[in-house]
Amino acid sequence: MDVASFLKYIASGTAYTIAVTLIALPSGLVIGTLFALANVYGGKVIQRLTALYSTIMRGLPPIVLLFILYFIVSGSINLSPFWAGSISLGIVTSAYQMEIIRGAILSVSGGQMMAARAIGMNKIQAIRYIILPQTVRLAIPPWSNEAAIVIKDSSLVYALGVPEILRRAQLISASTQEPFLAFTAAALIYFILVFVTNRSLDALERRLRIPANP
Amino acid sequence: MSKPILTIKNLTKKYGENVVFHDINLSVNEGDTIVIIGPSGTGKSTLLRCINLLTRSDAGEIWLDDKEITCKECDEDKVRQHIGMVFQNFLLFNHLTALENVRLGLTRVKHMNPADAQLKAMQELERVGLLDRAGHYPGQLSGGQQQRVAIARALAMDPRVMLFDEPTSALDPELIGEVLEVMRKLALEGMTMLVVTHEMGFAREVADRIVFLEKGSVVEEGSPNDLFYHPKNERTREFLWKITELYGKKDTEQGNG
Ligand SMILES: Nc1ncnc2c1ncn2[C@@H]1O[C@H](COP(=O)(O)OP(=O)(O)O)[C@@H](O)[C@H]1O
Numbered sequence A: 001m002d003v004a005s006f007l008k009y010i011a012s013g014t015a016y017t018i019a020v021t022l023i024a025l026p027s028g029l030v031i032g033t034l035f036a037l038a039n040v041y042g043g044k045v046i047q048r049l050t051a052l053y054s055t056i057m058r059g060l061p062p063i064v065l066l067f068i069l070y071f072i073v074s075g076s077i078n079l080s081p082f083w084a085g086s087i088s089l090g091i092v093t094s095a096y097q098m099e100i101i102r103g104a105i106l107s108v109s110g111g112q113m114m115a116a117r118a119i120g121m122n123k124i125q126a127i128r129y130i131i132l133p134q135t136v137r138l139a140i141p142p143w144s145n146e147a148a149i150v151i152k153d154s155s156l157v158y159a160l161g162v163p164e165i166l167r168r169a170q171l172i173s174a175s176t177q178e179p180f181l182a183f184t185a186a187a188l189i190y191f192i193l194v195f196v197t198n199r200s201l202d203a204l205e206r207r208l209r210i211p212a213n214p
Numbered sequence B: 001m002s003k004p005i006l007t008i009k010n011l012t013k014k015y016g017e018n019v020v021f022h023d024i025n026l027s028v029n030e031g032d033t034i035v036i037i038g039p040s041g042t043g044k045s046t047l048l049r050c051i052n053l054l055t056r057s058d059a060g061e062i063w064l065d066d067k068e069i070t071c072k073e074c075d076e077d078k079v080r081q082h083i084g085m086v087f088q089n090f091l092l093f094n095h096l097t098a099l100e101n102v103r104l105g106l107t108r109v110k111h112m113n114p115a116d117a118q119l120k121a122m123q124e125l126e127r128v129g130l131l132d133r134a135g136h137y138p139g140q141l142s143g144g145q146q147q148r149v150a151i152a153r154a155l156a157m158d159p160r161v162m163l164f165d166e167p168t169s170a171l172d173p174e175l176i177g178e179v180l181e182v183m184r185k186l187a188l189e190g191m192t193m194l195v196v197t198h199e200m201g202f203a204r205e206v207a208d209r210i211v212f213l214e215k216g217s218v219v220e221e222g223s224p225n226d227l228f229y230h231p232k233n234e235r236t237r238e239f240l241w242k243i244t245e246l247y248g249k250k251d252t253e254q255g256n257g
């Protein structure tokens, strides 16, 4: 096997890595945002429950959670390892994203909510038009960090047999006896994915930045 | 004879054991400017927040235009549309331009069509002399300009009453004048206003009535002339003396400038 087809084989796992990330990251964002809003604005019971969710999820190694969730998810509905793994990863990241969004909501000054209510907005309108637009801007830098973690953690679905980058690197390293080359190629692809993602989010953050005098 | 637009009856507010104020009575006539003065921690801000229902009072009633607004079934969001509030620290929406700040309530709360809302927002900015800053974000405006936009934002809702909570306390001395100027103009135009302030020059000149609040109750109220020159209560006299000592110098400087 020549080097080109070797690299091509590993790189063809990239589609899986990207797909897993593109499912896990947004679903984690939706769940995380809803839970963060519930935690900040909900009643005492909801506050406790969402805090408990976050504490447990973040207190376990992602790979352990992934296995547990995988068996729950694939046990209750008939899903391929790819879908079950992606959804499970989404649940893992939702807790981290919840904390990121919660932190951002809390750092939007409490006065903003009061000012919104003072002109007659209800709570939902205030959240939608005043709190969330400011939250998004504050959340991008820490969220960029979490996006990088999810890209890297997508390699965990390897353990479920999804043929993503790491899985392919492992297979080809075994068949060619070239582990260094195989894993270096995998590392390079992960690095490029993370680098491009972080740079794009940096650019987005700059574009959304609210103009102010120095 | 003007009729009361806002009536506060036996209003009481507690935070746990801490009684912030107790049995407050106050009646505000249409077009009047009432200035509320008093030491810090006395419950002035809490009183204003109770009036526009940002905080729930524990007992007593508030009436706006012959309707009780403190009833259980009252629609708080509806009531707040009719009561404008200006805060000490401006609280403009940071992610919106001056124009968008003023326009948002019109489109989202009053459901005005976009073109009308735009026009009205521009008129309100013009009213506070900031039409040329319409596209600026709060972070690009001086404190005085931010406060004037905040006033325009409240005015845009066509409130029956405007509440001001120490609107100039967070401003550098040289920026206080422009905000007081806008408020003076509003008072002349007949806006009903409740103003918490330490600006005694403004109080003397613009107030129809001054209310001295201390430790959660009204110690004395009357015309500026009564309170400044013939205070009935020793505490009123002491407080006014102290506050004039503190802020008086600035006052006269502005008067000259
Ligand atoms: N959200 C709150 N929770 C508990 N106590 C409060 C709260 N807001 C105000 N207070 C108390 O109410 C009292 C009056 O405060 P405030 O209305 O801000 O006074 P002022 O505006 O006259 O300085 C203070 O003792 C303050 O500690």
Ligand SMILES: [Mg+2]
Binding pocket: B044, B045, B046, B165, B166
């Ligand atoms: Mg106060």
